[in-house]
Structures are given as structure tokens and as C-alpha cells.
Amino acid sequence: MISRDPDILFDAARAGSRTALARLLTYAESGGENQRATAARAYRGSSPYVVGLTGAPGAGKSTLTDRLISETLARGPFDDTGSTAVAVLCVDPSSPFSGGAILGDRIRMQEHATNDDVFIRSLATRGHLGGLSLAVPDATRVLGAVGFAVVLVETVGVGQMEVEIASTADTTVVVVNPGWGDAMQASKAGLLEIADIFVINKADRPGVRETRRDLEQMLDLGADGRWRPTIVETVASTGAGTPELYEAIEAHRRHLEAGGLEVARRERVRAELDKVLALILRSRVADLARGVAYESQLDALVAGETDPYRAAEALLESA
Amino acid sequence: MISRDPDILFDAARAGSRTALARLLTYAESGGENQRATAARAYRGSSPYVVGLTGAPGAGKSTLTDRLISETLARGPFDDTGSTAVAVLCVDPSSPFSGGAILGDRIRMQEHATNDDVFIRSLATRGHLGGLSLAVPDATRVLGAVGFAVVLVETVGVGQMEVEIASTADTTVVVVNPGWGDAMQASKAGLLEIADIFVINKADRPGVRETRRDLEQMLDLGADGRWRPTIVETVASTGAGTPELYEAIEAHRRHLEAGGLEVARRERVRAELDKVLALILRSRVADLARGVAYESQLDALVAGETDPYRAAEALLESA
Numbered sequence: 001m002i003s004r005d006p007d008i009l010f011d012a013a014r015a016g017s018r019t020a021l022a023r024l025l026t027y028a029e030s031g032g033e034n035q036r037a038t039a040a041r042a043y044r045g046s047s048p049y050v051v052g053l054t055g056a057p058g059a060g061k062s063t064l065t066d067r068l069i070s071e072t073l074a075r076g077p078f079d080d081t082g083s084t085a086v087a088v089l090c091v092d093p094s095s096p097f098s099g100g101a102i103l104g105d106r107i108r109m110q111e112h113a114t115n116d117d118v119f120i121r122s123l124a125t126r127g128h129l130g131g132l133s134l135a136v137p138d139a140t141r142v143l144g145a146v147g148f149a150v151v152l153v154e155t156v157g158v159g160q161m162e163v164e165i166a167s168t169a170d171t172t173v174v175v176v177n178p179g180w181g182d183a184m185q186a187s188k189a190g191l192l193e194i195a196d197i198f199v200i201n202k203a204d205r206p207g208v209r210e211t212r213r214d215l216e217q218m219l220d221l222g223a224d225g226r227w228r229p230t231i232v233e234t235v236a237s238t239g240a241g242t243p244e245l246y247e248a249i250e251a252h253r254r255h256l257e258a259g260g261l262e263v264a265r266r267e268r269v270r271a272e273l274d275k276v277l278a279l280i281l282r283s284r285v286a287d288l289a290r291g292v293a294y295e296s297q298l299d300a301l302v303a304g305e306t307d308p309y310r311a312a313e314a315l316l317e318s319a
Numbered sequence: 320m321i322s323r324d325p326d327i328l329f330d331a332a333r334a335g336s337r338t339a340l341a342r343l344l345t346y347a348e349s350g351g352e353n354q355r356a357t358a359a360r361a362y363r364g365s366s367p368y369v370v371g372l373t374g375a376p377g378a379g380k381s382t383l384t385d386r387l388i389s390e391t392l393a394r395g396p397f398d399d400t401g402s403t404a405v406a407v408l409c410v411d412p413s414s415p416f417s418g419g420a421i422l423g424d425r426i427r428m429q430e431h432a433t434n435d436d437v438f439i440r441s442l443a444t445r446g447h448l449g450g451l452s453l454a455v456p457d458a459t460r461v462l463g464a465v466g467f468a469v470v471l472v473e474t475v476g477v478g479q480m481e482v483e484i485a486s487t488a489d490t491t492v493v494v495v496n497p498g499w500g501d502a503m504q505a506s507k508a509g510l511l512e513i514a515d516i517f518v519i520n521k522a523d524r525p526g527v528r529e530t531r532r533d534l535e536q537m538l539d540l541g542a543d544g545r546w547r548p549t550i551v552e553t554v555a556s557t558g559a560g561t562p563e564l565y566e567a568i569e570a571h572r573r574h575l576e577a578g579g580l581e582v583a584r585r586e587r588v589r590a591e592l593d594k595v596l597a598l599i600l601r602s603r604v605a606d607l608a609r610g611v612a613y614e615s616q617l618d619a620l621v622a623g624e625t626d627p628y629r630a631a632e633a634l635l636e637s638a
Contacts, residue, residue, distance in 0.1 A: 036628050039626045039627070039628055040626045040628070040629060042626070043620065043623060043625065043626035043627065044623050044624070044625075044626070045623065046623070047623075134627075262621065265621065266617065266621050269617060269620045269621055269627070270608075270617055272627050273613075273616065273617065273620065273627050273630055273631060274604065274608065275627075276627040276628055276630075276631040277604045277607065277608075277631045277634065277635070278601070278604060279631075280628075280631050280632065280635060281597075281600040281601075281603070281604060281635075282597070282600075284600070285593060285596045285597055285600060288596065289589075289593060289596075294592075297592065298585065298588060298589055298592065301362065301588045301592065302581065302584065302585050302588055304362060304363050304364065304365070304366075305363070306362065306363075307358045307359045307361070307362035307363070308358070308362065308453075308588070308591050308592050308594075308595040309355055309358055309359070309595055309599075310359060311592055311595075312592060312595040312596045312598075312599050313599065315596065316596070316599060316600075
């Protein structure tokens, strides 16, 4: 029987047990004691290089992810860890399903699943109080700690949550399609600000030149001396453009390393720490609101004997 | 020279000084020490009856508010306080302007401004950390404490903030216009859930019957034994329907009083206390994030010596 102890599971996962790794990821996406113990160990391990992929449904993200897995495996060790292992997290904030849910367009990707160097998992929020915005970083750290050098985080949909998740990656790839207005839609969804690389996928269709021009124009407006997003054309269904996409990711990684990958990661860790602080404080408010002291402050408020500011401070002092 | 002491200002405002009242409202919408002292006094006074008016721009809210002022004054004392004084707070969350900003459609309303029993003020968030969601309740309590029996809170726009502000009223009036889709728009904007009364304003135009039918159908879907929103037809430009609107508000007030106005108000005060708690906690996180301890926890995180959950708890313990 498989252990429930995160430390034992980490050792087993490092030794190659997929069952152990799956359980650790379940802990990362759920609340409770094991989540904390899992995070405690995960954040002490090495940080993987995280590539986020986002874009509207149907843009071809899954097929592109599939191609990127093959390309990464073919290129050999990604960095000085000597590891070629690639993990994929599929994140769909709108879906309550997780783990076992393999949709039609995931089937091709699953062919990699028999490869020891590839691990694919859907991620959902199952009780993690911080939701996916904390579950995803926790899960990528679990994968890094057990030896994956690269984690691809593919988000489905273009809502605020998807943008937030994708933007926590080291390199964020935004996938659009050729055709009128697609670049504009990406801009509206806030993808222009988070993209390090734009992929015009399905580049065998008409409208590639116009979409590239639209993207270039929008990027010109936002030019401010930072990294200017690369634009790569791909046809994920045939594999065309995959080497160029891989090299664009590599180029962005080198750019980050030159400018201080550690600086960028420190900012990300800062944002994460702020989220956890807010999360703990929110749960403290919830605890307070269940207490007797809260009801008596409320009585005093209704009776006009205090004001909400004084009442709140009295509650916080007594907590 | 006018005092800066909230207690002196309250006494002056109760005695009729509009300058003193205006200053108190400025304190209520701004941050700082005077805001707290103003709230401390305001929440110890009597609570006014608050009527919220919301709806899409151009629906005729200002003209309707103007008519409601006249109607309320004509009817005599609103409740057992014997006061006929009516205050109007115009809230535009999207506008940085406040106080002096009188737009075209406000001019008619300003004719009341020479009446001692009427007070009209635009409200903006000027530094109040809790923003308008706390500044508006604070301001209504200031008005109640200086003797206004009724406060009309008119919000401009249909965003989340407007819905939140309007829903903190005792009676919430949602203004729509006749015509295809207006009821549906109101529903989409979340106005169906907060409305105690629907006004179909500009009811001299075609489409009234259809709009009423749409509203009734949507209300049927949500029927759950609570107050079923009344539907009133008005033509604010001529004044037609104003008495019916006033009586619908009165009917809703009697309904609340029968079912326990205090219960409803206690829930509102509870929501307000939670907001203030969250506000204070947020500002504590902000304070923490400026401290030395925070940076050293961040160092430990980047070095892989801790995890965000442990780091956050260490920070909160030391705070």
C-alpha cells in the first residue's frame, strides 16, 4: 500500500514512482495538513523552468504542447541538471474535473505518458483555499523537487484566472491563430502584457501576415525597453515551426538568466508570499466571524455603541 | 473659521450648518484620523432609511431622484423621528470627481439645494482605504446622525461596485427603460438579485408591456417566498408615477419592519464589519511587506530554505 507521508512519497517519486508523484500533486491541489507538508518539502527542492501556454480554446495549445514535449526530449538535457524530464500540467479553472479527465485532444499527448521522462497531469482546485493561483505554483515546485527540469503549464480559456496562472511562468507563450481580430482579442484578454512569445499557430491558413502585423503594431505601442516578445509561426498539426518555438523559449531563458532570472523569480515568490499572507488573513477573518466576541461586537454596533473600525480592532486585538 | 474637530462639526451640522456637514462628508470619504473620529460619532447616531437607486446610464435616475425628493418633502415626516429632511448621495465609482462636480442632469436636482430640508452631495473615494464600499455607508451614517431621516443613494453605472453600493440600501430601486433586452441587461448586471423595486422609467415609450413581462418572467424564476420586487411605471420627466414609486418604497419599508428591519440591518452591519476587518488586515499585510522581516523571509524562500506558508506564518507571528 502506498504511503500517505509526503516525505516518503517524495523519496518514492524521485526514484520514479508515478503513483507517489500523483498523490503528491493531489496533496498540492487540495487543502489540509498534507498540502502544507507537501509544500514544505517541495519549496526546499530545486525550481523547474516553467513555460506557460495560454490562448483561446481551439487555438491548438494541446497539439503544440505535444510537439514541445517531443522537441524537448529530442534536444537532450535542458540545463545543467542534466535532466531531460518534462512535465505538463493542464489547468482548466472552469472545470471541476482533475486527474483522470482526459479529453479528446489530450489523447495524442497521452502517447508520451508511457515515456519515463514525461509526466502529464490535469490540475483542478480541490479544496486548496488559495485556489489555483496557489495550487499551480505548489504543483510546479513538487515537479521540480522530484526531478523535472521543465514544466509546461497549459491553461484552457482566457479568463482572468488563466492569465494569472500563465503569467507565473518563467516564459509565457501566448497562442493565437491567423485571421482578423485574433490579435486584438488577445490584447483585450490581457495577453499582450504577459506574453514573452507569441505563437501564430495554424500558420498554413490565410491571414498570418495580417496577424503578425497587428501583433507587431500592438507591441510597438507597448515598447519600453524590456523584452520584446518574439513572434513564431507554427503548424502544430504537422510539427512545422516547433524547433523555432523551442529556440525562442531558449532565447528568452538566456535573456532572463543574463538579466537575472533570480530577480524575476524573487518577484514571483514575493507575489506568492503576499497571496499566502492574504489567504491566512482571510481565514482568520472567517474564524473571527464564527466567534462569540464577534457577535457581541455586532450587538454593540447594532445598538449604536461602537463603530465598525473600533469593533474590528477590538476583535483583532482579542484574537 | 470652521473647526476641524468632528465633534464640533457634528454639533454645527445638527444645528443646520451645511459647511460643517460637507466637511464631515469629506472626512467620511477620505482616509486618516478624522475619518475614524467621524465614523466613531456617526455610528453612534441614528440610522437613516437608505434608498438605493441604480440602473444603466441614461435610464433617468437623476430625474427620478429629483421627483422623489419633491414627493418625500410633500408627504411630510417619513417616520417617527418627525424629520422630513432628505439627503442625496450621488456616487460615481468611475469618476475621480467629487463634491463640486455638478453635471448637466444634476442641475434640476440642485434647485432643491436652496431648501433647508434637502442636501445633495457627490461622493468619491478620496483616500478611504476601503474605497466607496465603506465610504458610502460611513457617509449615510453621518447624514443620519445629523438628522436626515431619508438618504437616497444614486449610483451611476452598472458595474460590480455600483451593484454592491446599491445593495447596501434598505430599499433598492433598479431603474430600467422600456424596450427589448433592457430587462435582460439588468439581469446580466446582477440587478435582479438586488432589486426590491423595479422602475420602468420613460413608460410613455413603446415596449413597456414587453419589459414588464420579461421582468415578471425572470422574477418568477427566482421566486422563493422572499419579497417579490414590485414593478412601477414612471415618466420622470412629467412626474407621472412618482406617488406610486413612493408608495412602493413605503410598502417595502413596512414589509422590512414587519419581518424585522433590525434583522436585515444586522446582516448589513455584519457585512460592513467583515469589510473593515479585511481592510485592516490588508493594510497590515502592506505594512508587513515593507518590513525587514519580510525581505529576510523572501531571501529564505528564494534560497529554498522555507515555503510560503511557513514564511507567512512566521511574519504574522512577529507582527
